Amino acid sequence: MFNLPKPEQVRLRGDGLTMVADAYGEPDAPPVLFFHGGGQGRGSWRGAARAVAAAGYRSFSVDLRGHGDSGWADDGDYIVDAYARDVERLLQVFERPAALVGASRGGQAALVGGSRHPDWVSLIMLADVGPRISTSGVAPIKRFLHRSLEGFATVDEAADALAELWNKPRVADASGLARVMWTNAEGRLVWRWDPRSVSPEFLNPASETAAIEAAAARVRSPVVLVKAEHSELLTEEGVALFRRLTPQLLVTEAKGVGHMFTGDQNDAFTDQLLGHLKTFA
Numbered sequence: 001m002f003n004l005p006k007p008e009q010v011r012l013r014g015d016g017l018t019m020v021a022d023a024y025g026e027p028d029a030p031p032v033l034f035f036h037g038g039g040q041g042r043g044s045w046r047g048a049a050r051a052v053a054a055a056g057y058r059s060f061s062v063d064l065r066g067h068g069d070s071g072w073a074d075d076g077d078y079i080v081d082a083y084a085r086d087v088e089r090l091l092q093v094f095e096r097p098a099a100l101v102g103a104s105r106g107g108q109a110a111l112v113g114g115s116r117h118p119d120w121v122s123l124i125m126l127a128d129v130g131p132r133i134s135t136s137g138v139a140p141i142k143r144f145l146h147r148s149l150e151g152f153a154t155v156d157e158a159a160d161a162l163a164e165l166w167n168k169p170r171v172a173d174a175s176g177l178a179r180v181m182w183t184n185a186e187g188r189l190v191w192r193w194d195p196r197s198v199s200p201e202f203l204n205p206a207s208e209t210a211a212i213e214a215a216a217a218r219v220r221s222p223v224v225l226v227k228a229e230h231s232e233l234l235t236e237e238g239v240a241l242f243r244r245l246t247p248q249l250l251v252t253e254a255k256g257v258g259h260m261f262t263g264d265q266n267d268a269f270t271d272q273l274l275g276h277l278k279t280f281a
């Protein structure tokens with residue numbers, strides 16, 4: 001789609017651990033940092049990161065702590081503030097303000113971490129996540145994450161579980177999932193993330209909701225929310241609360257999709273992102 005070289009894999013300092021990212025574009029271009037959702041990996045933003053680099057930015061698709069090739073937390077700290085501290089450390093790398101783009105868990109981290117440093121952040125753009133999300137909407141994700149801890153016999157079995165989560169037909173060829181999985185001691189295929197990161201205390205606890213609401217009230221950078229039309233997590237009441245907490249919030253909608261709409265095929269989101277980068281970054 002884009003005539004760009006393969007990404008440069010870079011290692012960056014998070015809060016007490018090393019984080020790995022795929023970097024695209026010229027090193028001196030305005031930086032854009034992408035953060036995936038919990039249980040995903042940096043590959044979920046590959047298409048958007050390439051498109052942003054082609055438009056003249058330096059993009060980084062980052063593995064969150066405990067995910068992919070980034071370090072696992074020695075102390076098992078996967079509360080939202082830990083992810084946010086990683087975002088803060090990453091912002092210190094750049095000599096100019098960066099745009100932060102996040103989905104789900106990565107969006108929460110971008111909002112909380114970015115809210116603490118308005119001078120370092122040109123834009124925060126969120127994919128279907130806000131300060132308060134639906135408890136019932138989180139339930140299927142919790143079930144999927146719990147199921148994933150058992151591992152899978154084959155990549156086809158893993159693809160079936162993903163299709164059920166996303167409520168979409170499963171991919172015909174599931175072989176590509178092998179690059180984001182590994183084999184555990186029992187010979188089962190598991191996703192490349194720390195099992196502790198999906199412990200119940202880290203999955204939408206009330207204490208995190210309070211922290212994210214405080215960040216929404218504190219943030220001074222431009223904030224754009226792209227809400228999925230058929231979101232399972234973000235209700236109209238949740239969007240209304242976000243608007244009250246963040247007066248500068250701009251809300252747009254991704255038509256015809258549910259919460260899990262980011263990934264390699266996220267052209268609608270990417271088009272919106274490029275437009276807002278031209279305005280703010």
